[in-house]
Amino acid sequence: MFRHALSVALPASLIALLAACGNGESTEVAVRPAMVVQPQLSAxxxxxxxxxxxxxxEPELAFRIGGKVAKRLVEVGERVKKDQPLAELDPQDVRLQLEAMRAQVAAAEANLQTVRAERERYKTLLARNLVSRSQYDNTENLYRAGEARLKQVRAEFNVANNQAGYAVLRASDNGVVARRMVEVGQVVAAGQTVFTLAAxxxxxxxxxxxxxxxxxxxxxxxxxxxxxxxxxxxxxxxxxxxxxxxxxxxxxxxxxxxxxxxxxxxxxxxxxxxxxxHNGEVPLAVPLSALSAEQGQPYVWVVDPADSSLKRRLVRIGAFGDKTVPVLEGLDASDWVVAAGVQVLREGQRVRPVDRDNRTVQLAAKE
Structure with missing residues (x-):
């Protein structure tokens, strides 16, 4: 009888001792971390x-004229900006062509001044009946031909001027040089790919x-x-x-x-x-470690984004894979599922969601 009384009194004394140690204050349960993931498509x-x-x-950049590559200004992997020079051709030939066209423009302008003065003189003589109409028409035709010739050589000069600018290859957009297909000293044709730009x-x-x-x-x-x-x-x-x-x-x-x-x-x-x-809709999948079962019914722990509390979610699963199991019913792609330590969790328990690197996860649905 004494032994029975002692066995009853001993737990009571321990409870009293624990209550005294706590000074009557309730101990707050610490929020434990829980590794969470979102369901993925089943592989x-x-x-x-x-x-x-x-x-x-990925535009392929090329010179618009042919020539010998004199300079290469960028390397593969280098970031470039729009209109930045990438490479240059030997400019000697295009410069000589430009000078030749400039000289032709000057000659055409001088010729036009001559035929214009001749036309004005014949126009005055025609008014005095000192020259025939056919002579005046001839000077008029020479003047018009001089005007046309000047327009032609000016257009050719503009083309030559543009070609002088084409001797410098520039980036078409901001990006990274992905490939290079030429070297300095190589002779390239017009339109031959020199660089590939990853815009x-x-x-x-x-x-x-x-x-x-x-x-x-x-x-x-x-x-x-x-x-x-x-x-x-x-x-x-x-x-x-x-x-x-x-x-x-x-x-x-x-x-x-x-x-x-x-x-x-x-x-x-x-x-x-x-x-x-393969065919049809692909189910979602969760890690094998996220799955639990009770009385033959599989379930997972889902974290409520509102208060980070746990809710048991019954699911219907498919055939197990090496690392994951497909979930045929019961989960959405936006759910956050506890992926480890599920055997020690309980309904309504509050947790601190973390990822695999132990970083805090802000619970939000995928867009």
């Missing part, structure tokens, strides 16, 4: 094609589509893009352009994929993968 039901981030506009602005992913499955793809088709620098995030995109002819060596069709969002952090030359659905 198990999609084909992946490697690609490279390119500029949407600032929109970025795209260049991929190659297989010949045997080409009919499955179409312009405007929705895809998902994953950058190698951000492997845990996929960006929505669409096929913007498809080549009508296959490459003669690889027998693949080039296609360009545009990002749907304008602020996608894609840089020139980055490697990427483009995921294209």
């Amino acid at each position: 198990e039901l999609m084909d992946a094609y490697p690609g490279e981030v390119r500029a949407r506009l 600032d602005g929109e970025r795209e992913v260049l991929i190659s589509l297989p010949e045997q499955a080409f009919e499955r793809f179409k312009v405007g088709q929705e895809v998902a893009v994953e950058l190698w620098s951000q492997p845990d995030q996929r960006f929505p995109g669409r096929i913007r352009e498809m080549s009508p002819a296959a490459d003669p060596q690889s027998r693949t069709f080039a296609a360009r994929v545009a990002f749907s969002a304008g602020d996608t952090p894609a840089e020139l030359g980055q490697s990427a993968r483009v995921f294209i659905a």
